[in-house]
Each structure stands twice: as C-alpha cells, then as structure tokens.
Amino acid sequence: MSDPVSAPEPVLLGTIGGAHGIKGEVRVQSFTADPEDLGAYGPLRDSKGTVFTVVSARAQKNVVVVRFAEVADRNHAERLNGTELFVDRSKLPAEGEEEFYQADLVGLVARLTTGAVIGEVVAFHDFGAGDILEIAPEAGPSVMIPFTEIAVPEIDLDLGFILVEPVAAGLEGTVEAREGEESDEDGASS
Structure with a gap:
C-alpha cells in the first residue's frame, strides 16, 4: 500500500483531535464540504500509510465524532491525536468550472x-468563523486574511496567483508598513 506522501495527489480531508468516550471514537476536524462526508471517498490514510475506514460519523458542534473500524478503544484513540487523514485526489469528485479544492491554492x-x-x-485555517488564508511573505511573519470573494476577488490557477483586495483583507496598513521597512533596509527613504 502506498502512503499519501507518495500517492499521486494526496488531499487532506481531516485531522484527528482527541478521543471521544471510551469505545475508541475520535473527534475529527473535517475539511469536506459536508463534514459528515469524511468517509464518503473510501478509506483514509495517514502520512505513514495506515488505513482508517470510517464506520460512522456524526456532527457535534464544530467537529465530527468518528468511529474507525481499526480503532477499538480509547487508548488507541488517544494515540491518534493530531493525525492527518488523506485520500487520493482521484477519489474526489471532479471540480466544475469556477470550482477548486483549497489544496490547489497552497503555493x-x-x-x-x-x-x-x-x-x-x-x-x-478554519477557527470557526470562516476560512482564513495564511500568506507568507519573503521576509517577516505570515499574515492571515479572510478567504471571501471580497478579500480575494480573483483566483487564477493557470497563472498561479490570487488577487487580494488590501482593505477588505485587512492588510492596508500592514502592507504599507512592510514596504516602508523594506525601503529603509535598502537604504532608500520612504
């Protein structure tokens, strides 16, 4: 069996959090459109190639409580905390026009x-209030912006860029300050 790292196109579908109850269930942060569809695309694999077959999944607050066929008790469930779950992209539905997977935007x-x-x-990132994009500049700390149509009005996968509206993204003062710092480092005055 191949692990997701060597699979043609692994896509992260969820991350296991803590154990839930005593029968081996776990809380999973699901990245699928419908969180309960975590197992709809077949068995999942972790980065080591371990298979996880979803037996049941139910939404609970902002996570999905999942029972995997391979996890029999709470001790095993506790050891899985932080495990990322992947599926090969070929198992996912094809995107329509003007659609994409979030993984396509990374990079x-x-x-x-x-x-x-x-x-x-x-x-x-999804901290509960909507999707957030993390953008890393060449120097300095990364910035986080809301992933909304107003903040990111254009996505061009073919040319490899996203367009960010600085005011809607909350970057107007931040970007200007960084540009000023770069000018100072280059010896130019701002």
Missing part, C-alpha cells in the same frame, strides 16, 4: 490589486 502567489506581491499562500 500560489498572493498579489495585491495594485500588482505588488505580498507572498505565497501556505495554508488554510
């Missing part, structure tokens, strides 16, 4: 509507 260049490059998309 794209993030540009402001002014044309200035602000960094590279490195991750998606």
Whole structure:
C-alpha cells in the first residue's frame, strides 16, 4: 500500500483531535464540504500509510465524532491525536468550472490589486468563523486574511496567483508598513 506522501495527489480531508468516550471514537476536524462526508471517498490514510475506514460519523458542534473500524478503544484513540487523514485526489469528485479544492491554492502567489506581491499562500485555517488564508511573505511573519470573494476577488490557477483586495483583507496598513521597512533596509527613504 502506498502512503499519501507518495500517492499521486494526496488531499487532506481531516485531522484527528482527541478521543471521544471510551469505545475508541475520535473527534475529527473535517475539511469536506459536508463534514459528515469524511468517509464518503473510501478509506483514509495517514502520512505513514495506515488505513482508517470510517464506520460512522456524526456532527457535534464544530467537529465530527468518528468511529474507525481499526480503532477499538480509547487508548488507541488517544494515540491518534493530531493525525492527518488523506485520500487520493482521484477519489474526489471532479471540480466544475469556477470550482477548486483549497489544496490547489497552497503555493500560489498572493498579489495585491495594485500588482505588488505580498507572498505565497501556505495554508488554510478554519477557527470557526470562516476560512482564513495564511500568506507568507519573503521576509517577516505570515499574515492571515479572510478567504471571501471580497478579500480575494480573483483566483487564477493557470497563472498561479490570487488577487487580494488590501482593505477588505485587512492588510492596508500592514502592507504599507512592510514596504516602508523594506525601503529603509535598502537604504532608500520612504
């Protein structure tokens, strides 16, 4: 069996959190459109190639409580905390026009509507209030912006970039401050 790292196109579908109850159930942060569809695409695998077959999944607050066929008790469930669950992209439904998977955006260049490059998309986060894009600049700490149509009005997978509206993304002062720091480091005055 191949592990997701060597699989043609692994896609992260969820991350196991803590154990739930005493019968081996776990809490999973699901990244599927319908969180309970975690097992709809076949068995999942971790980064080591271990198979996890979803027997049941039920939504509970902001996670899915999952029973895996391979996990029999709470002790085993506790050892899985932090395990990422993957499926090969070929198992997922094809995207329609104007659709994409979040994984497709990681690695794209993030540009402001002014044309200035602000960094590279490195991750998606969901802290409960909506999707957040993490963008890492060449220097300095990464920035997080809301992943909304207003903040990110254009995505071009073919050309490899996303367009970011700085005011809607909450970056207007941050980006200007960084550009000023870069000018100071280059010896130019701002």
